[in-house]
Amino acid sequence: MESRVITITSGKGGVGKTTTTANIGTALALQGKRVAVVDSDIGLRNLDAILGLENRIVYDLVDVVEGQCRLRQALIKDKRLHDLYLLPAAQTRDKNAVNSVQMEQLCQQLRAEFDFVLIDSPAGIEQGFRNAIVGADEIIIVANPEMASVRDADRIIGLVEAAGKPEPRLILNRLRAEMARRGDMMDVADVLEVLGVDLLGIVPEDEMIIVATNKGEPIVFEKRSRAGRAFLHAAQRIMGEEVPLDEVTEVPSLLERLRRLVGFGPALAEKRVRS
Amino acid sequence: MGIFDFITGRKKPTPGELAKERLKVALVQDRMKVNPELLELIKSDLLTAISRRLDVDEQHVEIRLAREDHWDKLKAEVPIKRQKISFECKVTVEVEKDDESEL
Numbered sequence: 001m002e003s004r005v006i007t008i009t010s011g012k013g014g015v016g017k018t019t020t021t022a023n024i025g026t027a028l029a030l031q032g033k034r035v036a037v038v039d040s041d042i043g044l045r046n047l048d049a050i051l052g053l054e055n056r057i058v059y060d061l062v063d064v065v066e067g068q069c070r071l072r073q074a075l076i077k078d079k080r081l082h083d084l085y086l087l088p089a090a091q092t093r094d095k096n097a098v099n100s101v102q103m104e105q106l107c108q109q110l111r112a113e114f115d116f117v118l119i120d121s122p123a124g125i126e127q128g129f130r131n132a133i134v135g136a137d138e139i140i141i142v143a144n145p146e147m148a149s150v151r152d153a154d155r156i157i158g159l160v161e162a163a164g165k166p167e168p169r170l171i172l173n174r175l176r177a178e179m180a181r182r183g184d185m186m187d188v189a190d191v192l193e194v195l196g197v198d199l200l201g202i203v204p205e206d207e208m209i210i211v212a213t214n215k216g217e218p219i220v221f222e223k224r225s226r227a228g229r230a231f232l233h234a235a236q237r238i239m240g241e242e243v244p245l246d247e248v249t250e251v252p253s254l255l256e257r258l259r260r261l262v263g264f265g266p267a268l269a270e271k272r273v274r275s
Numbered sequence: 276m277g278i279f280d281f282i283t284g285r286k287k288p289t290p291g292e293l294a295k296e297r298l299k300v301a302l303v304q305d306r307m308k309v310n311p312e313l314l315e316l317i318k319s320d321l322l323t324a325i326s327r328r329l330d331v332d333e334q335h336v337e338i339r340l341a342r343e344d345h346w347d348k349l350k351a352e353v354p355i356k357r358q359k360i361s362f363e364c365k366v367t368v369e370v371e372k373d374d375e376s377e378l
Contacts, residue, residue, distance in 0.1 A: 147298050154302050183289030190295040194302065196345045 003111040006118050007136035011152030013123030015144045016173040021120035022050040026218040027235030029084035033115040039089035040132045041122040042097055048088045052216020062090035065102045071109050095128040107135025125159060139168035140200060145175055145186040154195055169200035171234060176205045201234030203227050303340035303347050314338060321351060330356040
């Protein structure tokens with residue numbers, strides 16, 4: 001299989017890039033793919049924590065690029081999945097520790113070992129962002145349905161196209177379907193109309209993400225979570241499977257919410273999805 | 276429905292619609308690097324040009340940026356009072372004169 005390098009970026013910070021990278025990476029590995037997730041946010045390392053691997057870091061991306069260690073020494077094997085590896089960012093260096101040429105070479109090295117290389121981009125549009133996209137075949141934009149995030153996403157789409165990359169696909173994260181339905185915030189159609197890109201996934205706002213992050217376990221392992229299923233579906237779409245974009249219509253009934261509250265959630269919630 | 280329709284009170288927008296309309300205007304401004312001042316200049320140029328031929332109701336002219344069908348657009352609504360009869364090619368003649376004077 002041809003190896004694919006995919007960069008997850010957003011412009012604005014705090015919209016869910018790192019969570020998206022961790023979960024799509026995990027979901028791809030769950031589907032039997034060999035996956036490397038790369039934290040390119042040098043100086044503000046976080047992907048390790050979302051994956052629960054923060055205690056295992058010895059070497060990092062900058063060490064590899066500077067030749068202080070071999071790539072394989074820096075790659076951290078996931079605790080749960082055999083085919084998932086993390087290349088952590090350096091914490092004590094800054095964004096300018098790596099240049100575009102080095103980043104491109106690193107991507108080439110990773111291609112040889114993995115089916116998918118997912119690069120978690122830093123926020124912003126400076127060198128760190130440019131490094132993150134330089135070696136990518138595909139770009140995923142993460143945006144929330146609010147003005148500042150969509151505006152930054154539009155800027156990023158322009159920069160990605162200017163860099164000669166194919167049109168990015170969008171993950172609309174933290175959608176509050178109920179608020180959108182009432183007209184209190186933008187809905188999926190509004191954001192797509194403004195940005196004019198293809199949709200890769202819709203991830204509903206989900207408190208379980210916070211719990212999962214606290215535990216260091218990606219949400220895709222949590223079958224009850226709607227956000228977890230949404231990330232799984234996005235990963236399946238990346239692999240070319242046709243998964244209907246029904247995340248948004250899947251509004252839980254009052255009964256289901258009650259069941260979740262008392263803890264009988266999983267089985268019943270799953271049944272609803274399958275039907 | 277554009278933001279100007281909202282302002283003139285034709286329909287009360289929901290917060291979601293308001294966000295989308297504000298966003299569209301902001302994005303077109305970002306992309307085209309057009310600020311409100313430049314928009315006013317374009318409006319005045321446009322009025323000068325159109326007023327040569329038609330009697331424009333200048334109080335009700337609307338000019339704005341929009342994004343529709345994947346295109347950034349400059350949209351102008353120019354109400355006309357009544358038609359001026361001015362089919363003479365005065366302007367063209369003047370331009371030719373200017374060209375000559377430049378040479």
